Amino acid sequence: MENTNTACLDEGLDPTCFESSNDIGGLWRFKEQPEPGRANIYHSVVLNSSKEMMSFSDFPSPADFPNNMHHSEVLLYLRLYTQAFKLLPHIHFQKTVVSVRQRPDFSVTGQWEIETEEKPGQRETHVFDAVIVGSGHFTKPHLPLHDFPGIERFDGKYFHSWEYRNADSLQGKRVVVIGIGNSGGDIAVDISRVAEKAFETKLNRTFNHSLYGLQPQHGFFAQIPLVNDELPGRIISGRVQMRPNVKEFCDSSVVFVDGSIIDKVDVVVFATGYHYSFPFLPRDLQAKSGHRLRLYRHVFPPGMSRPTLAVVGFIHALGAINPLAEMQARWATCVFKDLIALPTQDAMLQSIEKDTATMHQSFAVSERNPLQVAYLPYMDSLAEQIGVRPNILWLLLKDVRLGLQVLLGPCTPYQFRLSGPGQWVGACETILTQWERVAQPFKTRVSPVPEPSPDHKMRLMMALSGVAALFCFCLHAKSSFCSVPPPLLTWRAL
Numbered sequence: 001m002e003n004t005n006t007a008c009l010d011e012g013l014d015p016t017c018f019e020s021s022n023d024i025g026g027l028w029r030f031k032e033q034p035e036p037g038r039a040n041i042y043h044s045v046v047l048n049s050s051k052e053m054m055s056f057s058d059f060p061s062p063a064d065f066p067n068n069m070h071h072s073e074v075l076l077y078l079r080l081y082t083q084a085f086k087l088l089p090h091i092h093f094q095k096t097v098v099s100v101r102q103r104p105d106f107s108v109t110g111q112w113e114i115e116t117e118e119k120p121g122q123r124e125t126h127v128f129d130a131v132i133v134g135s136g137h138f139t140k141p142h143l144p145l146h147d148f149p150g151i152e153r154f155d156g157k158y159f160h161s162w163e164y165r166n167a168d169s170l171q172g173k174r175v176v177v178i179g180i181g182n183s184g185g186d187i188a189v190d191i192s193r194v195a196e197k198a199f200e201t202k203l204n205r206t207f208n209h210s211l212y213g214l215q216p217q218h219g220f221f222a223q224i225p226l227v228n229d230e231l232p233g234r235i236i237s238g239r240v241q242m243r244p245n246v247k248e249f250c251d252s253s254v255v256f257v258d259g260s261i262i263d264k265v266d267v268v269v270f271a272t273g274y275h276y277s278f279p280f281l282p283r284d285l286q287a288k289s290g291h292r293l294r295l296y297r298h299v300f301p302p303g304m305s306r307p308t309l310a311v312v313g314f315i316h317a318l319g320a321i322n323p324l325a326e327m328q329a330r331w332a333t334c335v336f337k338d339l340i341a342l343p344t345q346d347a348m349l350q351s352i353e354k355d356t357a358t359m360h361q362s363f364a365v366s367e368r369n370p371l372q373v374a375y376l377p378y379m380d381s382l383a384e385q386i387g388v389r390p391n392i393l394w395l396l397l398k399d400v401r402l403g404l405q406v407l408l409g410p411c412t413p414y415q416f417r418l419s420g421p422g423q424w425v426g427a428c429e430t431i432l433t434q435w436e437r438v439a440q441p442f443k444t445r446v447s448p449v450p451e452p453s454p455d456h457k458m459r460l461m462m463a464l465s466g467v468a469a470l471f472c473f474c475l476h477a478k479s480s481f482c483s484v485p486p487p488l489l490t491w492r493a494l
């Protein structure tokens with residue numbers, strides 16, 4: 001995780017990053033062949049979050065990059081970031097961390113012994129004052145074959161979405177994609193361009209989700225939504241058919257729970273998610289709360305006499321992971337430096353159990369989707385402790401344009417660099433120009449804008465008055481009863 005190095009450097013720490021592969025980029029580095037033990041993506045992956053919302057807080061994506069970047073552009077962004085912050089000298093490639101253990105004098109020093117392996121049998125031990133684990137969690141495919149009676153006699157081919165690269169070998173084939181997460185949706189669309197037909201076993205207000213077979217059983221905010229603008233088009237043209245759950249496989253047929261059958265299926269793709277795993281961590285640091293790891297604020301294991309180990313990036317929300325992981329890294333380095341004190345072990349345990357209960361009430365969590373936080377309250381709560389939460393009243397007084405952007409605009413990560421530790425002089429300008437960067441990639445053909453007629457002008461005036469009235473009402477309403485804003489909105493209590 002490139003940003004953990006920067007967080008350490010910002011706090012005057014000297015980071016060493018062990019990376020098992022020979023390059024940066026992690027998940028976003030496309031590999032022609034899937035590499036066991038690593039996250040793998042398919043060729044068509046584009047970000048489902050916008051470039052402004054996924055950027056690190058002091059490094060906006062280039063203006064001419066598309067808003068939903070292809071994975072190659074995300075990798076390029078990470079390369080630019082690594083270069084700008086001179087991170088490469090801190091990264092030791094082709095060193096796999098095989099164990100992380102507390103040293104015998106841990107209660108006094110808080111130090112860790114890290115064992116790395118360069119080649120089989122070629123191991124080294126290193127001692128560090130603190131450890132940040134940022135090893136990702138899309139590495140171990142979940143292939144629940146026992147839930148699919150008859151799969152052992154299935155005549156066709158089947159594989160997990162982790163192995164899927166592109167649809168080249170599926171020309172003219174009948175394909176069933178199992179799973180309706182983001183990967184399942186992307187892969188069904190991809191395959192439907194070349195296959196005889198793709199079948200999906202199970203959001204946009206622009207169409208009837210129920211009619212299209214896309215209506216989720218949970219509420220909209222309860223799980224990471226399927227974001228795919230092309231899927232409805234593929235369904236309406238009959239290239240993708242939505243089906244209910246699979247009951248069983250019979251030779252080359254797939255039988256669904258509603259009794260319907262598809263014959264002569266050539267390929268089944270299991271887009272059935274991942275197991276998380278941290279094989280190098282001591283067992284006692286991997287205790288669970290619900291389905292997730294028992295981590296205070298999703299970062300610190302609570303039982304340590306010295307809080308010198310943090311997990312970063314193991315978090316899901318209705319927002320991009322990069323800014324969340326960056327905030328976690330900034331918070332963790334402050335804890336390492338004793339600038340922030342963690343609560344007592346009992347208080348941390350209580351807080352973890354409370355978080356888990358809230359998560360189970362508010363979101364559709366499961367073993368495959370073990371954790372989910374409300375994006376803005378989580379970011380704000382860590383930012384508050386670091387001392388970088390934007391003070392909106394102060395911003396409004398200082399620069400009304402900036403204050404309004406932070407209050408009413410999207411919660412772009414640059415907001416957390418306006419003041420406090422790690423303040424960045426470019427933050428204000430970057431916020432004020434964020435919509436220009438959003439518009440930039442559209443400017444490949446400039447269309448003339450028609451002159452508004454007097455009638456249009458009158459309607460515009462009326463619309464503006466309406467918006468102003470609504471704004472005044474909302475401010476009033478918010479200050480009276482909206483102490484916790486909805487997760488996707490940037491509005492905070494003043």
Ligand SMILES: Cc1cc2nc3c(=O)[nH]c(=O)nc-3n(C[C@H](O)[C@H](O)[C@H](O)COP(=O)(O)OP(=O)(O)OC[C@H]3O[C@@H](n4cnc5c(N)ncnc54)[C@H](O)[C@@H]3O)c2cc1C
Pocket residue numbers: 001002018019020021024025026027028038039040041042045046047048049054095096097098134135136137138183280312313314319320321322
């Ligand atoms: C198909 C797909 C699409 C996604 N799309 C989005 C999206 O649109 N927006 C979004 O915010 N998120 C998305 N995600 C989530 C994505 O995983 C995160 O956004 C982010 O890339 C995770 O970064 P990371 O550094 O934590 O993990 P990774 O990118 O997986 O990097 C982990 C690194 O750790 C290294 N490593 C692992 N174990 C060891 C070890 N023992 N020793 C040494 N090195 C090790 C790996 O080699 C790797 O380089 C997507 C995930 C998938 C699978």
